[in-house]
Amino acid sequence: MAQEKKLSILLVDDEELFRQGLRILLSFYNTGGALAVEIVGEANSVEQALKLTIQKNPDLILLDLELGVSDGIAAMISLKEIAYSGKILVLSAHQEDDWIFQAMQKGAAGYVFKNQVASQLCEAIKTVIRSEIYLPSDVASGFFRRFQAYADSSLKVCHQLHLTEREQEVLHWLTQGASNEEIAKNLYVTAATVKSHLTSIFEKLKVTSRTQAIIVALKLGLVQA
CATH class of the missing domain: 3.40.50.2300 (Response regulator)
Incomplete structure (x- = not known):
């Protein structure tokens, strides 16, 4: 044996x-x-x-x-x-x-x-x-307890910025390093739709690039590192 x-x-x-x-x-x-x-x-x-x-x-x-x-x-x-x-x-x-x-x-x-x-x-x-x-x-x-506090804080910031649920999903994949095509595949939408969402996200976060959007999202607690 x-x-x-x-x-x-x-x-x-x-x-x-x-x-x-x-x-x-x-x-x-x-x-x-x-x-x-x-x-x-x-x-x-x-x-x-x-x-x-x-x-x-x-x-x-x-x-x-x-x-x-x-x-x-x-x-x-x-x-x-x-x-x-x-x-x-x-x-x-x-x-x-x-x-x-x-x-x-x-x-x-x-x-x-x-x-x-x-x-x-x-x-x-x-x-x-x-x-x-x-x-x-x-x-x-x-x-x-900590998870709930984080979730409540994140939800509050999302409401303040008027981020839609779909924009939050796009932001999540963005912080994972996904390209527009990869985000589109994960969310079952077109790359053009992802680009439109990113434009809206950039405006709401007051940024001009993907890197800046990721930094602001992490700093505000919109996504987890």
């Missing part, structure tokens, strides 16, 4: 004691049969995390949001830039709504408060490896 392939994990946290605790916990999962895992590296900074990710290509990264002079949000942005295809599970002491929202927005597959790691980590790992999102109730509440 073939031996079960172990899940490769990279630990990213600037506190040695916390990483030590994770090592013990993951070892317990191994010996107890709850999870077959292997720690392939440890990092205490964004730079180390990126280097080890490129070298080891772990299935899962357990990521803290406080990494000295940098932070986990920056790490996730950098991981996306190097096309990391594994999962990211955030383990953080931050329980503020904005931190939770930013982490999930930037690509985290789950979020666990550090004081809940002992009781939730095993289930969290199993969940994200199934390509599902892990948000325990206390975390989910914070995420949806």
